[in-house]
Amino acid sequence: MKRARLLAGVSVGALLIDVGVCAAQMKGSIFGPGTRSYPVAVASLKNLSGPAAEDVGTRFADIVGRDLTLSGYFKILDRSAYIEKSESSGYTVDSINFDNWSVLGALALVKGGYTVQGDNLTLEVRLFDVYQRRQLTGRRYHGSVSELRRMANKFADEIIAQFTGERGPFDSRFAFVSTRDGKFKEIYVMSPDEGDLQQITKNQTINVSPSWSPDSRSLLYTSYKRRNPDVFLIDLISGRETLLSQRPGLNLGAKMSPDGTKVAVTVEDDGNADIILLDRSGKVMRRLTDSWAIDVSPSWSPDGKQIAFCSNRTGSPQIYVMSADGGAARRVTFSGDYNTSPAWSPKGDLIAYVSRSEGEFNVHTVKVDGGEPRQLTQGARNNEDPSWAPDGRYLVFSSSRSGHSKLFITDVTGSSQVQLTHGGGDDSSPAWSRWLE
Amino acid sequence: MGKRLLGVVVAGLLVATIGVGCSAKKKGAQAGTEGGSGVGEEGLGGGGSLEQYKAGTLGAGEEGPLKDIHFAFDSIDLDETARGILRDNGNWMKDHSGAKVEIEGHCDERGTVEYNLALGAKRARAAKDYLVTLGITQDRLSTISYGEELPLCREHTEECWAKNRRDHFVVVSE
Numbered sequence: 387m388k389r390a391r392l393l394a395g396v397s398v399g400a401l402l403i404d405v406g407v408c409a410a411q412m413k414g415s416i417f418g419p420g421t422r423s424y425p426v427a428v429a430s431l432k433n434l435s436g437p438a439a440e441d442v443g444t445r446f447a448d449i450v451g452r453d454l455t456l457s458g459y460f461k462i463l464d465r466s467a468y469i470e471k472s473e474s475s476g477y478t479v480d481s482i483n484f485d486n487w488s489v490l491g492a493l494a495l496v497k498g499g500y501t502v503q504g505d506n507l508t509l510e511v512r513l514f515d516v517y518q519r520r521q522l523t524g525r526r527y528h529g530s531v532s533e534l535r536r537m538a539n540k541f542a543d544e545i546i547a548q549f550t551g552e553r554g555p556f557d558s559r560f561a562f563v564s565t566r567d568g569k570f571k572e573i574y575v576m577s578p579d580e581g582d583l584q585q586i587t588k589n590q591t592i593n594v595s596p597s598w599s600p601d602s603r604s605l606l607y608t609s610y611k612r613r614n615p616d617v618f619l620i621d622l623i624s625g626r627e628t629l630l631s632q633r634p635g636l637n638l639g640a641k642m643s644p645d646g647t648k649v650a651v652t653v654e655d656d657g658n659a660d661i662i663l664l665d666r667s668g669k670v671m672r673r674l675t676d677s678w679a680i681d682v683s684p685s686w687s688p689d690g691k692q693i694a695f696c697s698n699r700t701g702s703p704q705i706y707v708m709s710a711d712g713g714a715a716r717r718v719t720f721s722g723d724y725n726t727s728p729a730w731s732p733k734g735d736l737i738a739y740v741s742r743s744e745g746e747f748n749v750h751t752v753k754v755d756g757g758e759p760r761q762l763t764q765g766a767r768n769n770e771d772p773s774w775a776p777d778g779r780y781l782v783f784s785s786s787r788s789g790h791s792k793l794f795i796t797d798v799t800g801s802s803q804v805q806l807t808h809g810g811g812d813d814s815s816p817a818w819s820r821w822l823e
Numbered sequence: 824m825g826k827r828l829l830g831v832v833v834a835g836l837l838v839a840t841i842g843v844g845c846s847a848k849k850k851g852a853q854a855g856t857e858g859g860s861g862v863g864e865e866g867l868g869g870g871g872s873l874e875q876y877k878a879g880t881l882g883a884g885e886e887g888p889l890k891d892i893h894f895a896f897d898s899i900d901l902d903e904t905a906r907g908i909l910r911d912n913g914n915w916m917k918d919h920s921g922a923k924v925e926i927e928g929h930c931d932e933r934g935t936v937e938y939n940l941a942l943g944a945k946r947a948r949a950a951k952d953y954l955v956t957l958g959i960t961q962d963r964l965s966t967i968s969y970g971e972e973l974p975l976c977r978e979h980t981e982e983c984w985a986k987n988r989r990d991h992f993v994v995v996s997e
Binding site: 683 | 934937966967973979
């Protein structure tokens with residue numbers, strides 16, 4: 387029920403799926419991460435409802451193309467070169483002249499049509515294998531015109547599923563911190579294609595560390611708006627905000643458990659940061675760490691049984707893992723003298739973190755049970771704040787590589803890195819939500 | 824300079840006027856009044872760093888009666904210079920026995936926002952503990968961490984970073 391408003395009526399018809407289609411031969415070998423080489427044509431959708439409808443068809447194609455580019459797997463062919471025009475052609479196997487697409491070098495083709503009636507948008511879209519001249523998948527979406535972006539993001543995820551065997555990560559949202567509207571760090575939310583930007587805080591103080599509830603409906607964040615750094619929980623649909631943790635001193639880096647019932651948060655005791663566990667209403671359940679050292683930045687394992695965190699208990703900040711009940715901690719990072727910002731992969735196997743060496747801060751991953759870390763970024767002063775995509779194949783992070791701090795997406799190997807945010811100000815501390823449904 | 828000082832006084836008076844009746848709210852409102860009350864008395868700090876940042880005066884080099892202390896990267900250790908400044912600050916507090924002071928812990932831009940907020944808290948606490956050993960009572964000292972959020976200096980150089988790794992002392996009431 388609570389989903390109903392979030393989705394606001396987007397429904398998916400699977401009626402168009404071509405039974406018996408097998409894309410198996412397209413999965414695997416031709417798709418290395420970061421190959422960015424698989425040429426796809428994404429045609430504007432055909433307007434089936436007569437004049438006056440918004441330019442839904444082009445916007446849909448733009449968003450799908452943008453998502454596919456971010457994935458690092460695809461090269462989107464320039465639409466101005468398309469021979470077959472959407473308005474004068476069909477979008478079924480029988481009505482497409484595949485020669486018009488193979489001559490452009492397209493191996494795959496996205497075509498479809500839409501109708502707009504009042505605020506209602508119905509959209510049919512299909513993915514074709516140009517070489518084999520057949521449909522790989524198709525979807526029908528119903529919803530309001532304002533949900534066009536979600537429909538496009540969902541179909542991009544479906545295309546990625548067809549080619550890689552796993553659903554893409556783009557039917558989701560990002561929360562992040564930005565100074566784009568002034569000198570203060572405020573919190574924003576947007577879709578992965580940089581659309582639907584929404585400013586969440588406007589208090590002109592310091593706002594940091596946004597994180598999502600597992601249902602992608604609420605945000606936790608720390609704000610100085612009451613002058614002390616307190617943790618707030620805001621429901622993005624109702625707009626209702628509650629003060630979750632307001633102890634004197636730090637209330638920081640709150641993260642909700644995967645089942646949504648608990649919140650791990652860093653608080654301050656006599657100047658020292660420790661991690662405690664709250665229930666959803668903010669009541670203290672138990673203390674998780676109790677050392678003389680800094681313990682900060684909890685990150686839940688996907689099964690909710692363990693928590694990764696950063697501690698300087700050995701003299702320098704390192705990544706540790708402990709039971710979600712607290713108790714003894716096991717050290718995970720051993721190289722370098724500055725390892726912070728742990729983020730546990732939704733697949734469970736890796737912890738991403740930031741490591742300092744030779745004056746640079748870079749995003750790394752390490753297996754939860756130890757082993758050699760893998761460095762994903764390089765060549766900039768700061769590559770920080772990793773946060774995992776819902777599919778566990780991508781990370782978003784902030785980087786100063788283009789001057790100002792901006793958000794970038796990388797695949798899990800580091801071989802494909804694409805800039806996500808543009809414009810003025812510094813963007814930092816991204817948090818990638820779970821899938822929206 | 825004279826013009827600027829006048830600006831601070833006017834701004835301070837405005838804030839003071841607005842702040843009437845809010846004294847129980849302490850810190851925020853009071854810190855904002857210091858430009859005004861301070862100029863007439865002993866030249867107090869000019870407000871906390873967040874208020875200064877809002878007013879656009881952070882890093883302008885205005886000096887209160889209490890001096891900043893500085894730290895090495897990722898360190899909370901008080902070196903001999905820092906301890907000397909803390910002794911001076913402690914002596915000022917002994918001479919002004921009604922004064923209450925908020926200690927702000929700050930970091931340079933390098934490293935992680937959350938870790939730096941925790942580090943700033945420890946830096947503020949280190950100064951508070953030292954002042955207590957000098958005989959200043961705990962109830963006159965409060966702490967707050969701003970981590971790397973309010974740098975005095977924004978260049979990416981060690982000289983600049985060194986200025987930002989600081990405890991700043993704000994007289995919040997006298």
